[in-house]
Amino acid sequence: MTQVNDRPDTIHVETLVIGAGPTGLGAATRLDQLGRPFLIVDASPTPGGLASTDITDEGFYFDVGGHVIFSHYAYFDDAIDRALPNEDDWKTHERVSYVRSAGRWVTYPYQNNVSQLPLDLRVKCIDGLLAAAEERTRTPHVKPVTFDEWIVRNMGEGIADAFMRPYNFKVWGLQTTKMQCKWLGERVAAPNVRVAVRNALTMQTAPSWGPNATFRFPTRDGTGGIWTAVASKLPTKNFRLGREGSVDTVDAEKKTVIFADGRKVKYEHLVSSMALDGFLERLDGGADGKATVEKMKVAANEGLVYSNTIIIGIGIRGERPERIGDKCWLYFPEDDAPFYRATIFSNYSPYNVPSTEAKLPTLQKADPSLPFDKEAKSGPYWSLMMEVCQSDDKPVDLESLVKETIKGAVATELMLPGDEIVSLYERRFDHGYPTPSLGRDAALEQILPVLKDKFGIHSRGRFGSWRYEAGNQDHSFMLGVEAVDNALFGTPEMTLFETDWVNGRRNTERRLK
Structure with a gap:
C-alpha cells in the first residue's frame, strides 16, 4: 500500500485518521509504531483538539479546559514521556482542591468533608447521609437509574441540595433527573458515612480521593504542548491540517473521504474522532446504506446530548495572594458566579504567565468602577x-x-476589587462535554456497532464515541490505539467497552518502547 501527499486529486492510504487530538494521535502513534501507512487529517492548523492551549497577546497561556495528566496506561505514559523526555519538561503536583459553599472553602471531596460547613448545613448533610444509609439497608436490591436517584441514595438530600444538584447542573447544563448514573465509576466519590460523621464531630479533614490526587503538568506550552510534541514524533508527510484536512463528505460505499478543497482520499480503514453527530451529517452510505444512515441520525438527534464550554482567562498583576496559596482547581455550585470551576493556572507552571520583567498596561481593576493607572508596568x-x-x-x-x-471572582474571593487585570481571554467550544443523558447508551448502541460492522468505520474519542467516562486524555489516546489494533488485528477495545475494568488497574499489555 502506497501513500503520497503531494496534492494529487486522489490518494490511497491503508488507514485514514480523522482528527489530530489525543484520539487521532493515539491511532497515528500506533500505526507509526507498527510501520503501517496512514494519513491523519484535521481542520485545525495545529494538533491537540480539545486538549490544545492558547496564548494571549500579553503572554498568558490558557488551556481549552481543565486538563491535567494522570494515567491508567503504560503505553500512554511511554508516548508522552517520549514526547517530553526531560525531567524539567514536567511539574508534578499534589491536588489541592476545594468547593466554595456557604462562603467557605470546603475540601474536596465535599461529601467527605461536611465538617467544614456551618453548623446548620452540616446537620442537614449528616442527617441526609444517615437517612440515605438507612434507606439502602431497607432496600438493598434497589438500583438507581438516574443520576439524581444515585445522589440521594448515596449522599442524601442535604448534600444533594447543597452541592451535587446545583453543581452538576452548572457543569452539564442538564438536571440530574435527566442524566443516567452508569458513567460514574471513579468520577464521583461515594461517601463513607462513618468517616463523614466522625469528621463532623472531630472537625477533621478527609484525605484526597480519586485518580488525579497527584498529577503532572507540562512545564512549558500548556497541555497543548504535550500534543504538539507527540505529533512531532510522527512523520510530517503523514499530516494534512487546516483547510486541506477539513472533511466535507465521507462516502462509506466507496471508502472515500472528500475534503473541502476537493481532493479525495481512498482508505481501507477509517478511524474518526470527529464529533459523532457532525460525522453522521457528513456520512454518505450509498444506495444500500442510505436508510441506515438516516436511522443513525435519528438516534443521535434523540439520544445524544452535549453542552458547550466557554473558557474565560484572567491575567492579574501582583504576587499570588496568600488566600490563593497552592490551590489547583476549585468548584462553584452556587449562583454567585457563572463558572462551575476555576483553575489557578499560574500554579501549574511559572511559564503559564509572562516573566516578571514584562511590562503590561492595566486593562481595568477587578471592580471596574475603581480608577487605575494605564501606564505599562512590570x-x-x-x-x-x-x-x-x-x-x-x-x-x-x-x-x-x-x-x-470577573464579578463572580470578586464575590467568591478569588480576586479582590483592587486587583489589576492585565489580560482577558475568552473562547467558546461548540462541543465541550458529551452528556451521559438517559438516552445516550440506547443511541450509541444504534450507531457505533453499525458504523463499525456495516461501514468499517471506528468512531472513537471524547465525542467520537460520546462516553464521558472514557474521555480523559489517557482514555482518548488509547481509544485511538485500540481502534487501530481492532481494525487491523481484531483485538478487543477494552477502554471503550470495559471502562471500569480499565480504570481499576494499571494497563501494561501494550508498550511503545
Whole structure:
C-alpha cells in the first residue's frame, strides 16, 4: 500500500485518521509504531483538539479546559514521556482542591468533608447521609437509574441540595433527573458515612480521593504542548491540517473521504474522532446504506446530548495572594458566579504567565468602577482560568459573560476589587462535554456497532464515541490505539467497552518502547 501527499486529486492510504487530538494521535502513534501507512487529517492548523492551549497577546497561556495528566496506561505514559523526555519538561503536583459553599472553602471531596460547613448545613448533610444509609439497608436490591436517584441514595438530600444538584447542573447544563448514573465509576466519590460523621464531630479533614490526587503538568506550552510534541514524533508527510484536512463528505460505499478543497482520499480503514453527530451529517452510505444512515441520525438527534464550554482567562498583576496559596482547581455550585470551576493556572507552571520583567498596561481593576493607572508596568503575574457551561437548558448571555465572570471572582474571593487585570481571554467550544443523558447508551448502541460492522468505520474519542467516562486524555489516546489494533488485528477495545475494568488497574499489555 502506497501513500503520497503531494496534492494529487486522489490518494490511497491503508488507514485514514480523522482528527489530530489525543484520539487521532493515539491511532497515528500506533500505526507509526507498527510501520503501517496512514494519513491523519484535521481542520485545525495545529494538533491537540480539545486538549490544545492558547496564548494571549500579553503572554498568558490558557488551556481549552481543565486538563491535567494522570494515567491508567503504560503505553500512554511511554508516548508522552517520549514526547517530553526531560525531567524539567514536567511539574508534578499534589491536588489541592476545594468547593466554595456557604462562603467557605470546603475540601474536596465535599461529601467527605461536611465538617467544614456551618453548623446548620452540616446537620442537614449528616442527617441526609444517615437517612440515605438507612434507606439502602431497607432496600438493598434497589438500583438507581438516574443520576439524581444515585445522589440521594448515596449522599442524601442535604448534600444533594447543597452541592451535587446545583453543581452538576452548572457543569452539564442538564438536571440530574435527566442524566443516567452508569458513567460514574471513579468520577464521583461515594461517601463513607462513618468517616463523614466522625469528621463532623472531630472537625477533621478527609484525605484526597480519586485518580488525579497527584498529577503532572507540562512545564512549558500548556497541555497543548504535550500534543504538539507527540505529533512531532510522527512523520510530517503523514499530516494534512487546516483547510486541506477539513472533511466535507465521507462516502462509506466507496471508502472515500472528500475534503473541502476537493481532493479525495481512498482508505481501507477509517478511524474518526470527529464529533459523532457532525460525522453522521457528513456520512454518505450509498444506495444500500442510505436508510441506515438516516436511522443513525435519528438516534443521535434523540439520544445524544452535549453542552458547550466557554473558557474565560484572567491575567492579574501582583504576587499570588496568600488566600490563593497552592490551590489547583476549585468548584462553584452556587449562583454567585457563572463558572462551575476555576483553575489557578499560574500554579501549574511559572511559564503559564509572562516573566516578571514584562511590562503590561492595566486593562481595568477587578471592580471596574475603581480608577487605575494605564501606564505599562512590570509584574509579577498570576492567572485564573474559569469554565462556563452553555446548553439548551442553561443559556448564557455571551455579551456580559466576561463582566459577570470577573464579578463572580470578586464575590467568591478569588480576586479582590483592587486587583489589576492585565489580560482577558475568552473562547467558546461548540462541543465541550458529551452528556451521559438517559438516552445516550440506547443511541450509541444504534450507531457505533453499525458504523463499525456495516461501514468499517471506528468512531472513537471524547465525542467520537460520546462516553464521558472514557474521555480523559489517557482514555482518548488509547481509544485511538485500540481502534487501530481492532481494525487491523481484531483485538478487543477494552477502554471503550470495559471502562471500569480499565480504570481499576494499571494497563501494561501494550508498550511503545
